Amino acid sequence: MTHTTVHHLVCIGCGADEAQPQPDFRCRACSNLLEISYAFGGTDPASLKGSWQQRHLSQLPLDQSGVWRFRELLPPVPADFVITIREGNTPLYELPLCARLAGVDRLLAKHQGMNPTGSFKDTGMTVAASVARQQGFRWVACASTGNTSASMAAYASRGGMRALVLIPEGKVSWGKLSQSLDYGALTCQLKTDFDGCMRVLNELVRRVPIYLLNSVNPYRIEGQKTAALELMEQLDWWPPDHVIVPGGNLGNSSALGKAFLEMRELGLTSRLPRISIVQAEGANPLVRSIRDSGGKELRPVRAETAASAIRIGNPASWKKAVRVLQATNGEVEEVSEVEIALAKAEIGADGIGCEPASAVTLAGLKKLVTRGFVRSGESVVLILTGHLLKDPEFTLKFHRGDLFAGTPHEREASALVSQQRAPIVLDATVDAVIAELQKHEKLVF
Numbered sequence: 001m002t003h004t005t006v007h008h009l010v011c012i013g014c015g016a017d018e019a020q021p022q023p024d025f026r027c028r029a030c031s032n033l034l035e036i037s038y039a040f041g042g043t044d045p046a047s048l049k050g051s052w053q054q055r056h057l058s059q060l061p062l063d064q065s066g067v068w069r070f071r072e073l074l075p076p077v078p079a080d081f082v083i084t085i086r087e088g089n090t091p092l093y094e095l096p097l098c099a100r101l102a103g104v105d106r107l108l109a110k111h112q113g114m115n116p117t118g119s120f121k122d123t124g125m126t127v128a129a130s131v132a133r134q135q136g137f138r139w140v141a142c143a144s145t146g147n148t149s150a151s152m153a154a155y156a157s158r159g160g161m162r163a164l165v166l167i168p169e170g171k172v173s174w175g176k177l178s179q180s181l182d183y184g185a186l187t188c189q190l191k192t193d194f195d196g197c198m199r200v201l202n203e204l205v206r207r208v209p210i211y212l213l214n215s216v217n218p219y220r221i222e223g224q225k226t227a228a229l230e231l232m233e234q235l236d237w238w239p240p241d242h243v244i245v246p247g248g249n250l251g252n253s254s255a256l257g258k259a260f261l262e263m264r265e266l267g268l269t270s271r272l273p274r275i276s277i278v279q280a281e282g283a284n285p286l287v288r289s290i291r292d293s294g295g296k297e298l299r300p301v302r303a304e305t306a307a308s309a310i311r312i313g314n315p316a317s318w319k320k321a322v323r324v325l326q327a328t329n330g331e332v333e334e335v336s337e338v339e340i341a342l343a344k345a346e347i348g349a350d351g352i353g354c355e356p357a358s359a360v361t362l363a364g365l366k367k368l369v370t371r372g373f374v375r376s377g378e379s380v381v382l383i384l385t386g387h388l389l390k391d392p393e394f395t396l397k398f399h400r401g402d403l404f405a406g407t408p409h410e411r412e413a414s415a416l417v418s419q420q421r422a423p424i425v426l427d428a429t430v431d432a433v434i435a436e437l438q439k440h441e442k443l444v445f
């Protein structure tokens with residue numbers, strides 16, 4: 001065994017202990033989601049920090065994983081079953097240009113797009129896919145907007161399992177779709193949206209022995225927690241004032257919140273950051289829920305946004321996310337299509353880049369500063385969830401100036417011109433290149 005933490009699967013609604021969960025990971029009694037709860041007794045924070053630091057020097061795959069390095073805070077999986085592609089270990093970057101644009105003194109980005117398959121999904125997938133393997137499943141499956149499927153396909157293949165991917169036809173970027181194909185998944189494009197794919201999958205897992213790897217699977221959430229642990233280690237265990245995260249199916253915000261609450265319980269920190277969640281205006285069911293009912297009810301919406309990763313109208317983990325907002329005094333914010341596109345190019349101009357769904361964090365931060373919720377002297381960490389190369393089509397269209405052509409956002413999009421850097425076609429001569437350079441800066445030579 002990797003370690004011996006005692007854990008239970010508990011319903012977040014009625015508290016029932018579900019030692020043998022149903023295939024859709026919902027409580028038998030009240031249909032709420034499950035979460036993993038630990039009995040952490042007697043764990044010394046200083047020795048935990050010391051072991052985690054020590055493992056940076058180890059050559060063992062389990063220690064080199066930025067997820068399993070924190071295994072004392074994860075459910076135990078025997079080492080032989082663990083599937084790792086050295087996920088986690090992602091950088092924390094300064095974003096000086098974006099800080100100025102947002103109106104804060106200092107801005108950091110934890111870039112989860114630097115994971116092996118290019119998104120934060122790998123941190124959760126290593127745990128949940130390992131559990132599937134330990135339980136002897138031959139097939140695993142997910143519904144996805146593209147990143148979960150890319151990640152699941154990779155981990156399933158590495159672990160000798162077959163992967164079934166259900167994605168909405170025409171609504172997944174080519175980069176993500178091609179990953180799923182190359183990693184060997186059976187990839188089905190369903191004629192519906194993400195929420196429709198999820199409905200089909202929930203029914204499917206009740207009928208056939210196939211293991212569900214969406215973030216309703218509580219083991220996914222446990223792995224995703226480690227981004228917060230790693231962030232705290234990178235900040236020498238001083239929590240930032242604010243963490244800002246995109247909201248789609250709402251698993252990631254739930255995971256980060258759970259991590260900070262457990263860190264406080266364990267004495268790894270005494271203070272919590274405020275965790276705020278940002279959604280696209282066209283896919284904003286959580287924002288509406290908070291606004292209309294204080295988070296008591298959630299009415300699904302028909303989702304539409306070019307940030308296709310978060311094009312989700314009926315988020316499964318919304319109750320967990322509401323708890324995180326309440327426990328950390330966080331806020332919700334919504335941002336427009338043009339605001340997302342602008343923020344994405346600004347993160348790119350800081351030399352970092354990310355996919356559109358990740359850029360909602362910067363767009364949301366600007367609004368939270370304007371509202372006075374984030375003050376200029378406070379420390380802020382954006383969670384960038386996916387790599388720039390996940391969606392090159394969006395980026396090319398943006399720089400060519402036709403991202404919003406023929407859409408209702410066309411007029412508003414004139415604000416984007418200063419960030420557009422379309423490629424220039426020139427004659428193949430030195431003079432032509434020098435003439436072009438001179439347009440940008442007077443060179444002396």
Ligand code: F0G
Pocket residue numbers: 119121143144145146147148149215246247248249250251252253309310355357358385386
């Ligand atoms: N950012 C990216 C790049 C994502 O791929 C997702 C979700 C999110 C943010 C939102 O995270 O769902 O935990 O709130 N992508 C899922 C998928 C739905 O299928 O890849 P969430």
